[in-house]
Amino acid sequence: MAATNKLAGIVSRINQLPEFARPKALSLFFGKAVPFTGTTGIRIEALDQERCVISLKNKRRVQNHIKGVHAVASLLLAESATGFLVGLNVPDDKVPVIKTAHAEYTRRAKGDMKVEAYLSAEQRERMLTEEKGETSVPVTIHDSEGQQPIEIEMIWAWTPKRR
Incomplete structure (x- = not known):
């Protein structure tokens, strides 16, 4: 029997909507599924099985004391983008868990933030075929000036669900 992933099915249906409607539908769905996001x-x-792009406006509720996007909010962006990708690729009989988040803040972030995360075909295949494992999910964060104020490494693991 082929591995199933209900989340991938839902996202696939959302991605059939007109392009202008997809971001709102995806954001609403994940906002309900993961309330903190x-x-x-x-x-x-x-969002698809290879790539996730998310953004965050630099609004008061996510700012730090110097009116930039708070450090923890930037970590949430990276964790969300990588987690959504892993969640789309790990079969339903396994559970994805964040194992390591390493962030190095290299410069002050300016304005809105945008994050891109990717999975290779090899990483996706491992998630499908290996009972348990881990992988570093490539992720970049850019501010409104196109700079990368933070270097982040996110390592995700997957294990069988407890019965």
């Missing part, structure tokens, strides 16, 4: 105002710009 909805609270912060994360917007899912694009």
